[in-house]
Amino acid sequence: MLTLSSSPVLYPLSDRAVISLTGADRAKYLQGQVTCDLDTLAPGDASLGGHCDSKGKLWASFWLANLGEQLLLVVNQSLVERQLPELKKFAVFANTDVEEVSADWQVFGIAGEGLSHWLSHEIDGDNLWQGGILIPVAAEHALLVLPKEATPPELPLGDEQQWRGLMIHAGLPDMSAEHQGDYIPQMLNLQALNGISFTKGCYMGQETVARAKYRGANKKAMFVLAGSCNDDIAINQDIEMQLGENWRRAGTVLSAWQQGEECMLTSVLNKDMDPDTLFRIKGQDDSRLALQPLPYELID
Incomplete structure (x- = not known):
């Protein structure tokens, strides 16, 4: 039976890809591409979000993290082949480098009762740690993204399938390549999870997303x-x-x-x-x- 562990457990995740944005225009560029509002994210902050095509259909859902001089998108690995070229398409007009850097990073899930207490002793208040970042995703659940050379915390290890079940139980979306181009962000509940800003201005697919909200189209x-x-x-x-x-x-x-x-x-x-x-x-x-x-x- 799927239950939350009585203490924090570390789940190594092999099916996550990491996309990096660097350069002076990284935040301005990504702000015009995704559903969440980068202007609200200080270093150490993170958000759920979506990257749409011009018709408002999702190329990817993701977790976005602000490391200060670098932005990271953590996505399902199967999405990258089609999503990354779309994300890079207009970067040539901005001072921004967009690349997959999965080989340089480790991605873990951490979950269990008492996780927030454990984190308060291990990680400073800005969630930046060992050159990486902790991304809270639900109560007592988090993603941990660390450089390849960093040492993961010493916690009992869990399996990837168990983490997937915990994410489903928390009602968090995880789309795969099979569904690229099928859903608008609201169909994956991104609006209910603070993954869509309706006040940030224009981004790719914004008209469709706004119409779904204000005209009840979804x-x-x-x-x-x-x-x-x-x-x-x-x-x-x-x-x-x-x-x-x-x-x-x-x-x-x-x-x-x-x-x-x-x-x-x-x-x-x-x-x-x-x-x-x-x-x-x-x-x-x-x-x-x-x-x-x-x-x-x-x-x-």
Whole structure:
């Protein structure tokens, strides 16, 4: 069963990529590309955010960290091949260098009861540590991004699958390459997680994002489903909902966690879904999933 450890655990993450922006115009340039507001981020601060195409569809969701002289984006590794060229496309007109620097960094999850207390003794108030940065992502959950040569904290080690389950349980989005170009930021609940600024001004895809808010154009949101299944779950696998004696496609798997027959996943579904709706994974007729309460309020 997925539970938060009674003390902090370190989760080495192999599926995270790190993108760096340096140069005098780094913040100004990125401000015109992403949904979050860089003007509010002092050194040591971080934010969830999204990078959209011109139609407002996501190339990537990410965690953005301000290291002072450098900005880092922590993203799902599978997104980089398509996202990085898009992020670099207009950098030639700015004093900004954009590059993938995953080989230079280590990325860890840290989670467990008492994490905030442990951190207060280990890391200064600005979250900068050993040339890297701590990114709070949920209560008693954080990402730790350290230079390759830095020594990670001495904590019990957990596995990557467990961390993925903790992120799903926290209602945090993690999209993969299979979903690039499918969703606007609000469909991954970025507005409810302070990942969208509606006052910062123009950025790529901003008109679509604003229209979804002010005209009620978005009818979908990311939900957490949990239940049982016997076979492996694949990203982008169809999710079906029960309608009487029939089943109808409702969405696809965004991210998933499994332990034995127990499973939990995120999926983008219609916002007006009946909370008692029963779901299953297509091709796994014996699987059964139910909606779980999100740990935050969904807002437009």
